Amino acid sequence: MRNLFLNPVMNKEFKLRFRSFKSFLGLAFYLLALTILIVGFIYLQTQNSPMGLFRPDQSREMFMLLAFIQLGLILFITPGLTAGVISGEREKQTLNILLTTNQSSTSIIMGKLVSSISFLLLMIIASMPIYSIVFLFGGISPGQVLLILIFYIFTILVFGSIGIFFSTIVRRTIIAMVSTYGVALFLIGGTAFLFTISMAVNSMGAMPANNPVAYFFAMLNPGFILFGFLEPNAFNELSNQIGFGIDVPLWAAYLVSYSIIFIIMIVVSIRKLRPNMKVKSEA
Numbered sequence: 001m002r003n004l005f006l007n008p009v010m011n012k013e014f015k016l017r018f019r020s021f022k023s024f025l026g027l028a029f030y031l032l033a034l035t036i037l038i039v040g041f042i043y044l045q046t047q048n049s050p051m052g053l054f055r056p057d058q059s060r061e062m063f064m065l066l067a068f069i070q071l072g073l074i075l076f077i078t079p080g081l082t083a084g085v086i087s088g089e090r091e092k093q094t095l096n097i098l099l100t101t102n103q104s105s106t107s108i109i110m111g112k113l114v115s116s117i118s119f120l121l122l123m124i125i126a127s128m129p130i131y132s133i134v135f136l137f138g139g140i141s142p143g144q145v146l147l148i149l150i151f152y153i154f155t156i157l158v159f160g161s162i163g164i165f166f167s168t169i170v171r172r173t174i175i176a177m178v179s180t181y182g183v184a185l186f187l188i189g190g191t192a193f194l195f196t197i198s199m200a201v202n203s204m205g206a207m208p209a210n211n212p213v214a215y216f217f218a219m220l221n222p223g224f225i226l227f228g229f230l231e232p233n234a235f236n237e238l239s240n241q242i243g244f245g246i247d248v249p250l251w252a253a254y255l256v257s258y259s260i261i262f263i264i265m266i267v268v269s270i271r272k273l274r275p276n277m278k279v280k281s282e283a
Contacts, residue, residue: 023119030123034130037069038062060139064230066131067148070124071155071226075188077120078156079180082163084173085112086273091173105273109164109266117160124152147229155222158258159184161265168269191221219253 045058089095134140163180170176195217218224
């Protein structure tokens with residue numbers, strides 16, 4: 001296990017990503033943008049308030065806005081960070097050299113995955129102190145913040161594995177990137193669109209009162225899950241009105257389905273990295 005995550009591939013990627021001044025300049029601008037957004041939101045709300053106060057419900061709205069902005073950032077950046085890690089090595093003609101080392105396919109794939117998403121994880125963790133401003137005004141518990149942080153990390157790993165998958169099976173980086181963004185777009189916008197269609201069909205009486213089809217599309221959409229974490233009462237009421245007909249919580253279905261996607265993407269990537277070699281020779 002130690003050799004799996006502490007390997008030369010990961011060490012090289014970490015040095016290339018974290019020794020660049022541009023990386024930390026980008027991190028600084030990102031945190032500055034979040035700070036300006038929060039200060040501006042508080043300023044506008046206090047200016048419109050008769051007493052000039054920032055209420056807990058307004059603090060909760062601000063946190064929800066930041067949470068969805070952060071999720072959008074994750075879903076937009078992660079495919080771009082991971083879709084070229086293997087195909088890029090192939091285009092630079094350095095992949096064969098990498099495969100001649102004593103590193104197994106598993107350590108190479110996991111090293112590329114962790115190193116490619118590490119900067120995004122750093123951005124999210126670095127923004128947590130800014131998020132903690134909401135504790136000054138109430139409306140959000142520390143447990144919710146921790147839960148959403150775990151949700152972010154899990155989602156990053158899954159979408160990162162999709163990028164690694166296409167980067168491994170596709171030779172050209174641009175094609176791998178387009179394919180990864182296509183899958184990500186389906187999981188974000190496509191599932192929301194199909195959810196809306198299934199609800200419209202259900203409202204016309206063309207489907208049974210219970211709507212498991214809508215449940216299936218909702219459990220694949222990260223936005224629905226994040227909304228359920230932020231507004232559990234409103235989300236439960238909405239779920240009861242829709243009538244999914246399935247008692248399993250959406251977050252549990254999301255966890256199981258995305259874990260399956262992650263495992264499939266990683267296993268296939270490991271096997272396709274050395275297509276002409278058996279798995280036993282890599283152990």
